[in-house]
Amino acid sequence: MSDSSLPPGLPQKLPRKVGVLGGGRMGAGIAHAFLINGARVTVVERDEPSAAAARERVESAAAKSLERGSTDGNLDEMASRLAVSVDYADFADCNLVVEAVPEDFELKAGALRLVEQQLHKGAYLASNTSSLSVSELAEQLQRPADFVGLHFFNPVPASSLIEVVLGRETSAELAAAAKEWTEALGKTAVVVRDAPGFASSRLGVAIALEAMRMLEEGVASAEDIDAAMVLGYKHPTGPLRTTDIVGLDVRLGIAEYLHSTLGERFAPPQILRDKVARGELGRKSGRGFFDWTN
Structure with missing residues (x-):
């Protein structure tokens, strides 16, 4: 998949266009991690004030990364690759969407169903759940093989770990891709099977x-x-x-x-x-x- 508008330094193993559902502390951190590594990122929030706050969080985090020298580039270019919305339909062209809403099963399941309705065939869906069953969340979806747990850690920019949680039906292709994404973000993957609390x-x-x-x-x-x-x-x-x-x-x-x-x-x-x-x-x-x- 090619896109001439994307930065030339984008790691080959990283999804080109990434969506994040929820722009709170964790969601903003996840968006920031993909953004500073060159991807286009779309954050969807529940309302306009929350969306504005999410944009400020992500851009502020990116600015701090530049100030510390932990990433290269400039803030204007990064900001041009960040979209913030209140419309799930804006996930339609994403290759990967990571759900980062509060840790409540019904809330996550409902949100994941809505996101899945927007995704094109071949796109992947992940949850940032820290404890809920990935397999049970997958049962709520039409394409459980395309769903995986990606447990990021707070604060996301400083953490070197992503826990990749494999549900009962997570495909081998997605399991391998999730490890590659983790490495492309400069982090280490710990792969666990779905179990309460993971590892x-x-x-x-x-x-x-x-x-x-x-x-x-x-x-x-x-x-x-x-x-x-x-x-x-x-x-x-x-x-x-x-x-x-x-x-x-x-x-x-x-x-x-x-x-x-x-x-x-x-x-x-x-x-x-x-x-x-x-x-x-x-x-x-x-x-x-x-x-x-x-």
């Missing part, structure tokens, strides 16, 4: 929930619990600070799903439920297990 969320949440229980029981302070993992096990960030970055509401949703599928070891601690009820969601709200107001 990353299951392990990450297990550690985080135990850290919360330790805090709840007064074993140590949040600072010292995190320091034990950072200094003792060389984790770049402690489990409680990571939870603040991910969002306590997001972690609670994943824990509830894992609790329902894998049993009591993933039961959310009361401290997590209480903080979410108070609106202490982590970095995005200014307070979680740590104070982010400054």
